[in-house]
Amino acid sequence: MIEGVLSDVDVPAGMLLAGYFVAASERLAGSGTPCAERLVTASECLSDRLSQDGCWFATVREALAACLLFPVPAEARLCALLVPSEHVGGFVADIRAAGTDEPVLLAHLGGRGAGATAAREMAENGNELGWEVLGYDYGLLHSWLCNDLYDDGVLSLGVGANEHGLLPDRDAAERVAAWANTRGDTKPVTWFPGALIEWDTPIESRPGPATIEPEPSTTQPWWRRILQL
Structure with a gap:
């Protein structure tokens, strides 16, 4: 369980939902970055997003419906970004x-509590993956990892990333964000901490290459129930 986000995605007061996105994870390895077998990030610089850069969805239903219009990679998953309320001002500015x-993003984060309400109404079965440090720059969310800060962060702050390329808790993310905001060698953004939630159920998308159909189940997956509401 990550600090600040309770089990079963029971979102506490003070956390706002920025929005949902669909991304395909990939392996990250190289100089200046952690080794991650399944990098999960809200940054458009480090992962493939559906359907284009900057594609955010207000609800789970909207995200899953959009996936029906495109061939989505089998490894793509639905994710959500949560932001502590005290860091929302810089992001929105x-x-x-x-x-x-x-x-x-503006409806949830700048919408007078809309993000808090949306956060409390998040779908079931989400997995809490960890925290990352992000900054908004003219249509793109950048990560501290794409700004070559990881090695310095390890040396200066003693932080490290998990198997998803994420920081383990809110304290580490807060310290990295504060440290990054004092530097003059990054993108000109306001760095802020954010928690990532992921749903591990495969996403239904526009038909692509033929696949073997799974055995029918008497229990509908959560995303199927949402689309039928």
């Missing part, structure tokens, strides 16, 4: 300063 179109 950077969005508004950029003048970019972010209706989902």
Whole structure:
């Protein structure tokens, strides 16, 4: 269980849902980055997103419905980004300063409590993966990992990443964000901590290459029930 986000995605007060996204994880290895067998991130710089950069969804149903329009990689999963309320101001200020179109992010984070309500209504069966440090720059979310900060962070702060390339708890993410905001060698963003939730059920998408159909189940998966609401 990650600090600040309770088990079964029981989101406490003070955490806001930024939005949902669909991404395919991939292996990360190289100079200046941690080794991650399944990198999971909200940054568009480090993972493939559906259907294009900056694609956020307001609800689970919207995200899953959008997947029906595209061939989605088998490894793609539904994810959500949660942001501590005290860090929302800098994130929203950077969005508004950029003048970019972010209706989902602004509705949740700048919508007078909409993000808190949405966070409490998140779907079942989510997995808490860890925390990352992000910053918004003219339509893109950057990660501290794509700004070559990992090695310095290990040396200066003693932090490390888990198998998903994420920090283990909120304290580590808070310290990295504060440290990154004092530096002059990163993207000109306001760095903030965010928690990631992932649902491990494969996503239904537009038909692609033929696959073997699984045995029918008498119990519908959670995402099927949502789409039929």
